[in-house]
Amino acid sequence: MAKKYIVIGGSAGSFQTILGLLEALPKNYPFPIFLVLHRLKNISSGFVEALSIKSKINLLEPNDKEIIEAGNIYLAPANYHMYAEFDNTISLSTEEAINHSRPSIDITFYSVAHSLREKAIGVLLSGANKDGAEGLKEIKEMGGITVVQDPNDAQIQTMPQAAIDLFKVDKILTTEEIINYLSKLHFLYV
Amino acid sequence: MVDDNQIKDIIQVIKKVADYDFSDYSIKSFQRRIDKILEDYRLDFNGLVKRIYSSSPEEMEKLIADITVNTTELFRNPIVWHSVKYRILPKLKDNEKIDIWHAGCSTGQEVYSMLILLKEMGMLDKVNVYASDINQLAIDKAKKGEYIYRFNIEYLQNFDEVIRKNPYNFEEYNDVPYSRYFDIDQELDKISIKNEYKDIAIFKKQDLVKRENVFYKKFDVIMCRNVLIYFNLKLQSQILNFFYDNLKFPGYLVLGYHESILGNEVVKFHKKHYYYTKKLI
Numbered sequence: 025m026a027k028k029y030i031v032i033g034g035s036a037g038s039f040q041t042i043l044g045l046l047e048a049l050p051k052n053y054p055f056p057i058f059l060v061l062h063r064l065k066n067i068s069s070g071f072v073e074a075l076s077i078k079s080k081i082n083l084l085e086p087n088d089k090e091i092i093e094a095g096n097i098y099l100a101p102a103n104y105h106m107y108a109e110f111d112n113t114i115s116l117s118t119e120e121a122i123n124h125s126r127p128s129i130d131i132t133f134y135s136v137a138h139s140l141r142e143k144a145i146g147v148l149l150s151g152a153n154k155d156g157a158e159g160l161k162e163i164k165e166m167g168g169i170t171v172v173q174d175p176n177d178a179q180i181q182t183m184p185q186a187a188i189d190l191f192k193v194d195k196i197l198t199t200e201e202i203i204n205y206l207s208k209l210h211f212l213y214v
Numbered sequence: 215m216v217d218d219n220q221i222k223d224i225i226q227v228i229k230k231v232a233d234y235d236f237s238d239y240s241i242k243s244f245q246r247r248i249d250k251i252l253e254d255y256r257l258d259f260n261g262l263v264k265r266i267y268s269s270s271p272e273e274m275e276k277l278i279a280d281i282t283v284n285t286t287e288l289f290r291n292p293i294v295w296h297s298v299k300y301r302i303l304p305k306l307k308d309n310e311k312i313d314i315w316h317a318g319c320s321t322g323q324e325v326y327s328m329l330i331l332l333k334e335m336g337m338l339d340k341v342n343v344y345a346s347d348i349n350q351l352a353i354d355k356a357k358k359g360e361y362i363y364r365f366n367i368e369y370l371q372n373f374d375e376v377i378r379k380n381p382y383n384f385e386e387y388n389d390v391p392y393s394r395y396f397d398i399d400q401e402l403d404k405i406s407i408k409n410e411y412k413d414i415a416i417f418k419k420q421d422l423v424k425r426e427n428v429f430y431k432k433f434d435v436i437m438c439r440n441v442l443i444y445f446n447l448k449l450q451s452q453i454l455n456f457f458y459d460n461l462k463f464p465g466y467l468v469l470g471y472h473e474s475i476l477g478n479e480v481v482k483f484h485k486k487h488y489y490y491t492k493k494l495i
Contacts, residue, residue: 085472088473088474089476104443104472107240107246109241109242113447115443117243117246117443119285131246134215139242
């Protein structure tokens with residue numbers, strides 16, 4: 025088991041932040057990362073390549089029941105919800121979209137909150153809807169750390185603002201600060 | 215939200231009252247389904263337990279329908295259907311009879327996709343198509359072959375990808391009209407399968423967990439897409455063995471786009487393109 029598990033939710037306006045983060049994360053990064061991004065339905069594999077261009081860490085769309093390992097970024101596949109199970113595997117589902125979203129950020133956040141509790145670090149980025157706020161709150165309630173992109177820094181404020189309005193998030197950071205925080209996290213939790 | 219012990223209790227109660235065993239379902243998505251049921255039925259945990267105990271058989275079927283997931287599309291993931299069209303079915307073309315089973319057919323869109331493809335390939339006459347699902351309400355819908363147009367319109371693109379276009383020859387385009395297979399009524403927001411394709415497939419209710427072959431047949435092709443994701447590894451492995459035993463040789467297994475064969479069953483199947491073939495062991 026890794027010491028920390030990072031789960032990131034992003035929607036409209038988050039792509040550049042994600043690219044910047046992936047570029048900054050060092051090789052041998054010791055924490056698994058779950059990435060849930062809202063995207064167009066029919067864009068599938070090209071998206072992974074676009075995201076991976078500058079990443080030093082392996083980015084993949086997991087298959088069902090894949091074992092969660094450090095050194096991987098698990099991108100929720102288009103048209104599936106992604107769960108972190110108790111037995112350190114990923115499971116997928118095709119149940120209905122939630123708030124018009126499949127993958128749903130809330131679903132992955134909830135599952136990470138309960139499976140990984142204080143090991144979870146949830147990060148919510150720019151977006152034009154309210155997906156992720158409830159799930160992020162759950163991460164906080166289960167003992168994890170919550171990070172929200174500063175709405176003033178986000179291209180679209182709605183999603184991060186929804187979390188800030190809902191509960192007291194631990195950190196409100198700019199894109200640069202988020203990248204800095206996450207890419208140095210392994211010095212904090214050795 | 216129901217907690218982990220409450221989930222176990224609910225599973226036990228359902229097992230006791232009705233003949234369904236959800237013990238080996240993936241916990242997280244099952245939990246999510248139960249939460250959704252509590253929300254939709256406006257019940258709390260105790261209310262749900264009471265409800266289960268007092269359910270009529272019809273109410274229980276409704277509950278099972280709500281617990282299980284019934285997402286399906288026409289020609290879902292065209293690239294997988296390219297496997298079926300260009301790699302699997304051509305190998306069966308010379309068989310006298312072909313038996314195809316859709317395990318977990320939900321509301322039937324995939325079954326009709328197969329019938330359409332078989333018709334276009336001139337193979338429909340020699341094929342028996344079987345379809346099963348745990349959800350009786352979904353099966354009733356599947357038999358009816360009537361869907362909401364606005365929910366299915368985007369899947370007609372998939373039809374184009376699989377039936378009209380040829381991924382190996384971009385200049386080829388078969389302008390197969392939708393009206394060959396569908397009656398579309400935009401005013402009533404309805405898309406129906408043409409009657410002549412409705413009575414071909416044999417639909418039966420089946421709980422895969424019980425591993426009973428309800429068709430008493432062996433199959434050349436088993437389609438089981440996005441069903442195993444709801445099962446834990448132990449149950450997945452049992453079902454894969456069940457499929458193995460009920461496939462002919464050669465036999466083809468098609469799973470969901472993000473499903474794969476893991477664990478001990480790896481040695482029983484060859485992975486090819488977007489499908490698996492039965493290995494002789």
